[in-house]
Amino acid sequence: MLTPKILNKQFADIEKEFVDFMIEHFGGWKIWADASQRVADRQEVREDDLPPAFRTECKIMKAIVEMMHLGTFDWNNPKLSEMFKEMAESPFYQVFGKTLADISLRIAELAGVKTFIEIGAGKANLTSIMLERMKQSPVSLPVVTTDVHEVVLENISRLGAEYPGARLETHLWNVSEPPPESLKKTVQKPALIYERYTLNYANLSAVKNMAQVADILVLGDWFNFTGELFPYDEVFQKIGAMPLFYKDIKPILDECFPNQYIFDKRATDTINLPTVSLLICWK
Numbered sequence: 001m002l003t004p005k006i007l008n009k010q011f012a013d014i015e016k017e018f019v020d021f022m023i024e025h026f027g028g029w030k031i032w033a034d035a036s037q038r039v040a041d042r043q044e045v046r047e048d049d050l051p052p053a054f055r056t057e058c059k060i061m062k063a064i065v066e067m068m069h070l071g072t073f074d075w076n077n078p079k080l081s082e083m084f085k086e087m088a089e090s091p092f093y094q095v096f097g098k099t100l101a102d103i104s105l106r107i108a109e110l111a112g113v114k115t116f117i118e119i120g121a122g123k124a125n126l127t128s129i130m131l132e133r134m135k136q137s138p139v140s141l142p143v144v145t146t147d148v149h150e151v152v153l154e155n156i157s158r159l160g161a162e163y164p165g166a167r168l169e170t171h172l173w174n175v176s177e178p179p180p181e182s183l184k185k186t187v188q189k190p191a192l193i194y195e196r197y198t199l200n201y202a203n204l205s206a207v208k209n210m211a212q213v214a215d216i217l218v219l220g221d222w223f224n225f226t227g228e229l230f231p232y233d234e235v236f237q238k239i240g241a242m243p244l245f246y247k248d249i250k251p252i253l254d255e256c257f258p259n260q261y262i263f264d265k266r267a268t269d270t271i272n273l274p275t276v277s278l279l280i281c282w283k
């Protein structure tokens, strides 16, 4: 049985490590928010003048603004791919992935979870962190990975070779639609869905589809609390990453997963970060 009080107690160590990191890492977010207006306006911004946490994002934003200006935006541009790879290998991405995996594993112990499902697994970066953390934990569960794009099948099968003991299964699932029957059949309840940065490429009502297979969600998206958007939000929106507002997801969660716990609220409160990044929700 999960309650906010139990989560608060059981996660105190993970919360401290993650939120202290966020406060340190993202403390200068306003400097980047202001500089991003100049990037949007194609004025000069030197990455070295920004806090390290935002330098890769600045490089990516510059590349997007430039390609948009020339009318040549291309996801497959090798320079852009290299920058996204750099982002995925950045300290925050690693700490964020590890925290997400550790939260899911600890909930699995507390709530007797029988299946993990990952949505938007993509390049399998998060899956790989999950399998590594699982190896070091007392929990060993089947992980059903899903994505809307077929490339996930290849990525996960490569990962399967690295983790021969892992129970991995892969399904194609566009979370904007109900889960496929094949997926529903394979999932043993209670099931937990974990994800990172997928909902902003789908839509919030995907949560209703997720509720058809999952009892617990660990959501790793940035949910905007204040309603205020910044130039970087506007530019990333142009490549399909929609900003998500907490006020919009809250009623959907209340309907499908009425119990919710905001994991990193202390970061928002301490540095006035306009977003939260980790929500735990359960039925």
Ligand SMILES: C[S@@+](CC[C@H](N)C(=O)[O-])C[C@H]1O[C@@H](n2cnc3c(N)ncnc32)[C@H](O)[C@@H]1O
Residues within 6 Å of the ligand: 119, 120, 121, 122, 123, 124, 125, 126, 146, 147, 148, 149, 173, 174, 175, 176, 195, 196, 197, 198, 201, 202, 203
């Ligand atoms: C930014 S990537 C995140 C990858 C991975 N979750 C991680 O954290 O490393 C977004 C992923 O969401 C997937 N995606 C986008 N729209 C989706 C949808 N409607 N249903 C399922 N997956 C989707 C993309 O194919 C991509 O793999």
